[in-house]
Amino acid sequence: MVRSESVTRADKPGEASVSKLVGKDEMNGTAEWVAEMLLVASNSDEAAFAHLFGHFGPRVKAFLIKSGTEPAVAEECMQEVMATVWQKAHMFDPARASVATWIFTIARNRRIDILRRSRRPEPEDLPWGPEPEADPADAVSLQQESRILGEALKDLPDKQRELIEKAYFGDMTHGEIARVTGLPLGTIKSRIRLALEKLRQSMT
Template sequence: MRRSVTRNDTDAAEHWVTLIARIRDDHDEAAFVALFEHFAPRVKGVLMRSGTDAATAEEIMQDVMTTIWRKAAQFDPARASVATWIFTIARNRRIDVLRKQRRPEPEELAWGPEHEPDQADALGLQQESEHLGAAIAALPAKQRELIEKAYFGDLSHSEIADVTGLPLGTIKSRIRLALDRLRHAMSQIDK
């Protein structure tokens, strides 16, 4: 059973990579539709759970999917899974939108020197994101796949069990171990 689960997960990952390649090489609309139908609702859901209102989440999701169409050639399967690449684009677009919302209109500009903590926060967030990406990439494959399904794929533990065929307890244990490793890796930033 586990051999087929690993094979199914590998097949799914290869399927997404193949679709990206078809978009990149042939501008294959059917491949894009398949990616869109799978990832668009998940991207929007993650954005809304992070505090983005529905209309803005929809706009960001549309922008993310357009970016996938235009920049499929930039995807590198050696660096990240398709899901990680897509959700990274979404995170970056959300940050861009937040920055834009915080910029005052010209008539609202204050006179005199202003503090710019937002740039430091943004740099810190970018560095943390890069460190987190490296920490996720360093996880054992079984743990990384479950983390991606749970946090990037928007699946509950029960849904992951249905998809993978793994027992719920195994899924919870692997995710807990992965989160412990990620916490430890992230705590090393401050040292």
């Protein structure tokens, strides 16, 4: 079984400590992908990448198609996005994003390029803390919040969910986006805010 394999690999000393804090019963997609991302980052682990690819490849492709990319172009772009996931794996920070969220930002940037949308400057980088890895407890909380957010989005009334999807996949003006309300973002925001505060403190 793929899942138990990844748990075993993640239990190597010094690696993917997130999975150690999450009991096997609680082991769910989000934490599992984190463990594999960390293996790609630390060991350039091809088996872990293959597993990530199996899950996220079709999702990235679907995201690109839903955003108006031709299926043939979407396949090539998806490969580019997944190659970027490999190349930038060491930049993934599980205290600030789930793997799905991190891959979303890479896919979004690629979509902006291919659709020749407006240039999108990035905010100033945050300094990395002296610790090479995020505090595993912070990472676990953030991954749990991400899962809860995903479930909350699924439970929204259809109309509201469609509006949110249109904002992210479609073509909405700033004025139209202003009508999208009621997103349950308070807890995940607070969690990330705390992680940023810790990071700032560790730098001073």
